[in-house]
Amino acid sequence: MPNPLLPLIIQGDRSILLDVHSPDALEARFALIPFAELEKSPEHLHTYRLTGLSLWNAASAGLTAEKIITTLHRFARFDVPPAVISWIEETFGRYGKITLTACEDPAFLYLTAESERIYRELKAAPKLSKYLLAAEKPHSFLIALLNRGTVKQVLLKMGWPVRDQVPLKDGAPLAIPLRTQTKKGMDFSIRNYQREAAEAFTGDKGPGTGFGTIVLPCGAGKTIVGMLVMSMLNTDTLILTTNTAAVYQWKRELLDKTGLEDDCIGIYSSDSKEIKPVTVATYQILTWRPDTESEFPHFRLFRERNWGLIIYDEVHLLPAPVFRITAELQVIRRLGLTATLIREDGCEGDVFSLVGPKRYDVPWKELEEKGWIAHAYCTEIRIPLPVSKEIEYAAAPLREKHRIASENEAKIEVARQLLMRHSEDQILIIGQYITQLKKIAEAVHAPLITGKTPNAERESLYEAFRSGSISVLVVSKVANFAIDLPDASVAIQISGTFGSRQEEAQRLGRILRPKERNAFFYTLVTRHSVEEECADHRQKFLAEQGYAYSLITDTDMQLNLPLCAPSLKNS
Incomplete structure (x- = not known):
């Protein structure tokens, strides 16, 4: 009934x-x-x-x-x-009806179907024909070792996820002990869910484990999960991340929480080209090439050492050229770390087949309820477009409509009111358009970080923000990913990429580090514009995680109605 x-x-x-x-x-x-x-x-x-x-x-x-x-x-x-x-x-x-297993000839692998029917379907598939060679083993083909990842990609698109049971190589040994007390003198221990995530990845270190993706909220300690996996495998490790600031952040964390010394950790970026037993590199340097016809010169990094583990930080941003090299690197253990597997290009299947399937996930709200990440209040504030811009907006093409709405100058006054309301908080103002960010930084007398800010200056500003010597920081999308600003408790989003759900998740993540204060996430949206539709799309991921947006208008603010709940200490 x-x-x-x-x-x-x-x-x-x-x-x-x-x-x-x-x-x-x-x-x-x-x-x-x-x-x-x-x-x-x-x-x-x-x-x-x-x-x-x-x-x-x-x-x-x-x-x-x-x-x-x-x-x-x-x-x-x-x-x-x-x-x-x-x-x-x-x-x-x-799932698992097709398996990959080792072959007597190390240059080849067995691709085995569970039944004659599946075997014949694979044999008849045009997209597989150039990869499949005859084998004496029943219901099996031989494939070249280098085609391992590519074949998994093709089969996934055919609706056949492969169970990869080929043993992975161990790589060069390297002791990576975790500290019980950080170099800063703080007690350090692994949380239960972090250990569960690492163990879900490593399994028994046998076939079918050692590759996959861990999904945890920003602020929940994905870097610590990565370091725990390193300590469990004890092998040379290549870490790939999104930008130079994140590279140095990884190095700081490794020095602070593991027994690795400085001379064991290399930085491979636009500023430095050190290759050490543990090397941290940016996706940008790997995908640089002199022109569109040239090879990627820095791909040599993947073959420079006998890596036993590759960590893909923010794996949902993995660029296509790195996907291609990853298709060849199926013999190395591969760990993807992310807050969301959403890719706006729809390539989640490539993450599944090349890096590995999702091994562990936990709802954001579950960690919030246990106090492991900050309690967050999300508010969308809708602001009218100035009358002087209405005709220009009405006549503009769609992309220009988005920019006019995003750069609505009325947002600056609303942001100023929010700053007054949260005068005791550490606040990030995040946006998409540099012209807009420069105006708001000048209006609120706060420093600005964009993609053109030199790395040394960025690090100096981040450190000043962490220490509390500055309380407001205006940042472009360079701060969306892998930036640790643990005391930030308020984010004001004044503009963003066209309806990107992953961006919404990452921006909220900037303020979710556990702290004594609750977190407040404000999105400023131009009323009756294309921004409203984009905002609805952006909020889908957070709605899935259990967050609810309250909706107010600038009129509510002028009447001084409360925007947020009182700050409470997390239990």
Whole structure:
């Protein structure tokens, strides 16, 4: 019998409606996160969707079809359509039906299908024909070792996620002990979920483990998970990250929390080209080349040492050229770290097949409730466009409409009011357009960091912010990723990339480090403009994680209505 109090409506097209007013809505939301993707999140009904990739990530993380079906039955308002149940079982059943195993000839691997039917499907596939060689082993092909990643990519697109059971090489040995007390004299210990994440990746160090992606919120200690994995594997490690500031941040953390000495850690960036047993490099330097026809000269870094582990920090930003080299590097253990697997280019499947499937995930709100990340309040403030800009906006093409709305000068006064309200907080003002950022930095008398700010000056400003000698910092999108500013408790987002969900997640992450204060995330949006639609799209990821946006107008501010809850110490 239908139960109107239950929160989920599962439909035959594999979409799932979540009634946010149901008493069990929050519990159902957390239950959906490991195996369903959020599509829409308006006020009353959120829409999720089951996809092959979402189920295969769930399978790789240890979920079963039975557990997912049980979850759907538990929260379903109406009967779960039998066709959806059959599709879940069939989709789960495809995971691991094709395996990769070692061959007597080390230059080749066996690609083995579980049945004659699957074997014949692979044999007939045009996109696979140039990679498959005949093998005497039943239902098997030989593939060249260097084609290991590429074949996994092709098979995933055909709907066949491969279970890769080829042993990985150990790499050069390197002792990487973790400290129990940091160099700064602080006690240091591993949290339970960080250990669970590392163990989900390393497993028993046997076939089928040692490659995959860990998904944790910003502020939850992804860097620590990476260091813990390094200490478990004790091998030469290459760490790839997003920018030079993040490179130096990794080095600081390694020196502070491991037994590695300075001469063991190399920096490979535009400023320095050191290759050491542990080397930290930027994606930008790896993907540089003199012209579009040339090779990537810095790819030699991948072959320079006998690496036993490659860590891809912010793996959701992995650029296409690095994907290509990663397709060849399937013999090395590969760890992806991210707060969100969302890629706006739709290449989540490449992360799955080349770096590895999702091995561990935890809802942001779950860590917030336990006090491991700050409690966050999210508010969208809608501001009218000045009358003087209305005709220009109306006549502009779509892209220019976005810029006019984003650079609405009325946002500067609203930002100034927010600064007064949070005068005791450490505040980041984040935006997309440099002209706009320069104006607001001048208006509020705060320093500005953009992509053109020299690295030494950036580090100096970040350090001044960390120490509290400056309390407001205006930053462009260079600060979206991998920047540790633990005392930041307020972020004011004045403009952003066209509806990027990953950017929204990363920007909120700048203020989620655990602290004595709650965190406040404000987004300033021009009312009745294309910015409203983009803002709705951006907020999907946070809605999936359990965050709710309150919506106010600048009129509310002028009336001095409260914008936020009182600051409370996290338990």
